[in-house]
Amino acid sequence: METAIERNIDNKDRRRFLKLAGIAAAGGAITLSTACQSTSKKVPSIDHSLSENRFWKRVQEQFIIDPKQVYMNIGTTGAMPLRVLENYDQYNRVIARHPMGFMDEMDWDFGMNKQRELLGKQFGCTKDEIIFTRNTTDGLNTVLFGLPFERGDEILLSHHEHVSALSPLNILKDRFGVVLNEVEIPVLDLEESDQVVEAFKKQISHKSRAILFSHIPYKTGVRLPARDICKLARDNGLISIVDGAHCSGMIELDFREMGCDFYAASGHKWQCGPGATGILYIRNHGDNLPLLWPQNSCLYQFVSQPVHNDRSKISDISSLFGLRGQENYPALQAMLDACDLWEEIGRGRIEAYVCELSSYLKKRIKQAFGKSASLFSPDIPEFTSGLTSFNPFPDVSDQKKIEEFVDRLKKEMGYVIRFTEFNLRKGDPKSTYASRISTHLFHDQKQVDGVVEAMYHIWKTM
Ligand SMILES: Cc1ncc(COP(=O)(O)O)c(C=O)c1O
Known part of the structure; x- marks a missing residue:
């Protein structure tokens, strides 16, 4: 399967790009110059013939997020997939070697x-x-x-x-x-x-x-x-x-x-x-x-x-x-x-996956925390996104409590989320606080179960 970088370079440009990137053909074999050698593992391809579970597992292999944590704050910023990261690295190396060469070599014109x-x-x-x-x-x-x-x-x-x-x-x-x-x-x-x-x-x-x-x-x-x-x-x-x-x-x-x-x-x-x-x-x-x-x-x-x-x-x-x-x-x-x-993955398929996972999370939160929790993100398909905000404590205006909850979740359990502050009703004299969990295409149901269990554990001790 062709990668994005390969598709961006047609045959003529490919030869020039390889030359510029320092990739020389020697005796028919292509060798990377030290400066351009990739240090990462092989980039997995997208394969739509795989079963649903294996398909998403393959997608998830694109990401190199630290396995010591479960990163659930995409709402603040995401994480580059391996393919993007490797290409980005190559582009920077091209530009470092040939500061004026990138536009030409990557087929970027002045008007983009x-x-x-x-x-x-x-x-x-x-x-x-x-x-x-x-x-x-x-x-x-x-x-x-x-x-x-x-x-x-x-x-x-x-x-x-x-x-x-x-x-x-x-x-x-x-x-x-x-x-x-x-x-x-x-x-x-x-x-x-x-x-x-x-x-x-x-x-x-x-x-x-x-x-x-x-x-x-x-x-x-x-x-x-x-x-x-x-x-x-x-x-x-x-x-x-x-x-x-x-x-x-x-x-x-x-x-x-x-x-x-x-x-x-x-x-x-x-x-x-x-x-x-x-x-x-x-x-x-x-x-x-x-x-x-x-x-x-x-x-x-x-x-x-x-x-x-x-x-x-x-x-x-x-x-x-x-x-x-x-x-x-x-x-x-x-x-x-x-x-x-x-x-390539399919934007419709990503949306369906993200929303399904998010809906699953909302249901698990309701099961685990029952009526004592306030869920601010409705579990209604047309209103669902990959962001879920909820507060498990009876006093939703207690900022210290939610801060400690989010902090401990990271320090003790390895789940990275954030909290948000808002007025539930316009003009409320007190702010409302919520923990916010992002679920994306690199998560699965096991991680959602994991974050709910971890939150439950922390909540029980607070
Ligand atoms: C609703 C909303 N708008 C704008 C921004 C700012 O985004 P950016 O960092 O891409 O400027 C954020 C960041 O979290 C956001 O949540």
């Missing part, structure tokens, strides 16, 4: 056309609508500071947003007088998508300009009805901005189908690419394309200025936002390789 096209195909859009970013924060800042908000304009946001959105939003508030309207979304009583849509709908006024929400809020791990919220925004002439930090690599995404205007996502979390990689979708087709000013760009005079930044006349908006000086091309290519691997 081929790579944006590949990304677009995987996320339901065209190359003119998708860019590489450093992370979700970078994408959200690009959008929020690029939209021409004015004093008195109102942005609706859920009451469970991340600081990566809250920080630029609060700058807009202090700098330009933008009004932030936090909308309370249902948590413990969530049963239907309409409840979430209604919550936003009720708050729309003549001052509203945009709705910003996390597709999967990091605090509770609930999957919000993104398509319905974007439709609500569109029907009311509002701009939709989605924080999709936890979605790329976890669930299938089709930006056009979702109908959002902007979608910022991470490459380093569930997509398991290198650090400081992400993607940003900027809708560039259809009506009412929002005006967007670049805040961090180097091509304004070439792309936007000649047409007075008129969105309807800019054919490739992503070229304007994507190129920002010299890039970390090895990292971007390695993220593409991770995407490539996900496609």
Whole structure:
């Protein structure tokens, strides 16, 4: 089976790449120069003919996470699979030997056309609508500071947003007088998508300009009805901005189908690419394309200025936002390789696996902790994600207790999770705390049983 790096290099380029990487053909046998020798074990291939269990076991062999721990905090950052890691290492060696050679040898052109096209195909859009970013924060800042908000304009946001959105939003508030309207979304009583849509709908006024929400809020791990919220925004002439930090690599995404205007996502979390990689979708087709000013760009005079930044006349908006000086091309290519691997495994298959495992975890938590535990992530298929937030203690506002619980789980039992803090109801005088467990494609039911047993053990002694 060809690996991603091999597929990226056609025969002609392959010869040049091997030459550049220092791989010399001697007497017909290829030998790696010491600098390029791989130190890792053989990269396992993806084989769809295997039974379900063996298939996932093979996928799991792609990961080299320290076996002394069970890493369940992908929500903060993921882990690169072996194939991605090895390719990344090779790319860095190419660039170290030939600083100007990477673009040529890996078939990257100045506009990153081929790579944006590949990304677009995987996320339901065209190359003119998708860019590489450093992370979700970078994408959200690009959008929020690029939209021409004015004093008195109102942005609706859920009451469970991340600081990566809250920080630029609060700058807009202090700098330009933008009004932030936090909308309370249902948590413990969530049963239907309409409840979430209604919550936003009720708050729309003549001052509203945009709705910003996390597709999967990091605090509770609930999957919000993104398509319905974007439709609500569109029907009311509002701009939709989605924080999709936890979605790329976890669930299938089709930006056009979702109908959002902007979608910022991470490459380093569930997509398991290198650090400081992400993607940003900027809708560039259809009506009412929002005006967007670049805040961090180097091509304004070439792309936007000649047409007075008129969105309807800019054919490739992503070229304007994507190129920002010299890039970390090895990292971007390695993220593409991770995407490539996900496609090979099947994004639908990954989503089904992750959600099944997560639902299993929720059931096991309920069995183990019974009614005394608060489960903040509903076990309802349409709202399920790979994040599960729960608090096993009666006093959910006791921060020290949950901190100790999470700490001891790592130190004594080797399970790495985190805790989150939020207001269950908007304006609650006290914060609510939850432990948050991430389950991904490199976990299995045994590890889920393991974390539940370990949590139960710690809980019993507290
Ligand atoms: C909902 C949400 N948005 C944004 C971010 C920031 O992501 P990044 O580190 O990719 O900027 C996080 C990080 O955990 C998050 O949970």
